[in-house]
Amino acid sequence: MERTLLLVDDEENIASALVRLLRRDGYQILRASSGKEGLELLSKNNVGVIISDQRMPEMTGVEFLSKVKELYPDTVRIVLSGYTDLNSVTDAINRGAIYKFLTKPWEDELLRANVEEAFRRYEMKIENIRLTLQLREANEALSKINHELEQRVEDKTREIVRNMHILQISQDILDFLPVAVLGIGDDGLIAIANQMAHKMFGGNGERPLLGEMASEMIPAELLANATTKECFKQTGKKQLSLSGGQDVNYWCYSMGELSHAKGVVLVIDPVS
Known part of the structure; x- marks a missing residue:
C-alpha cells in the first residue's frame, strides 16, 4: 500500500522543509496552501495522514481537520503549529478531530517517528475495515448456505412425509x-x-x-x-x-x- 501524506501550510518555506525531511521515508507527498485546496486534493487522492498548520487564512487548521473528520474519518490528522496555538486545538483533540499536536520548530527524528506511527495507525484502521468487511461477507455467505440447507432439509422432510403417506395408503389398499x-x-x-x-x-x-x-x-x-x-x-x-x-x-x-x-x-x- 502506497503511503500518501498531505501537507497543508500557507508558508512555502515550512512546507518545502517538511517535504525535504519526509521525502526520504518514501511517502507520496501532496501539498496544499489552504484548507480549501486541501479538501480538493483529498477528493481526488487516497490520503492516509494529514499534517496541517493551525494559523491559515480563511480556514484554520482545526476547522479544516474537523471537516476532514466528517468526510474522511479514517485519515490520521496532525496539527503542526506553535505552542501558543495549543489552547485552540485542545477541544479538537478531545473531540477526536486531531490525532496529535506537534509543535514548531520540530525535532526532525521525532517528527519522522510520529508520521511513521500515524501511517501504521491508518493502515491498521484500513486492515480492520477490510477484515470486518471480509467477515461480514463470510457471515452473509454462511447465512445463505444455512438458509439453503434449511430449505433442503424442509423439502426433504416434506418429501419423506409425502412418501410415508403414499406408502401408508399403498399398504391400506393392499390390506383391503x-x-x-x-x-x-x-x-x-x-x-x-x-x-x-x-x-x-x-x-x-x-x-x-x-x-x-x-x-x-x-x-x-x-x-x-x-x-x-x-x-x-x-x-x-x-x-x-x-x-x-x-x-x-x-x-x-x-x-x-x-x-x-x-x-x-x-x-x-x-x-x-
Missing part, C-alpha cells in the same frame, strides 16, 4: 385386497405382506412376516413353483393344492422390469 400379496427380495426375505398374507401364512396374524425368510414362512411347494422362471413367463393364474389341504390360485411376477427392485411378487387367492 381379498387376496394375499407377498413381495420377496432376491435375498429370500419377505419385504411386503398384506393382511390376507398374514392371515394365511402368519398364523392368522400372530407371527409377523416382514423381515422373515420366505422359506420359513411360505409352504415349500408354493415357494418352489412361484420362484421358477417358467412361472414368470406364464402370466395367467396357476393352481396348487397346499400340503394342509388348502387349494389356491396364484400368480407370480418378477420384480425389476419397471424398477431397480429384484425378487418376486406372489398373489395368492385361496379357493373356497
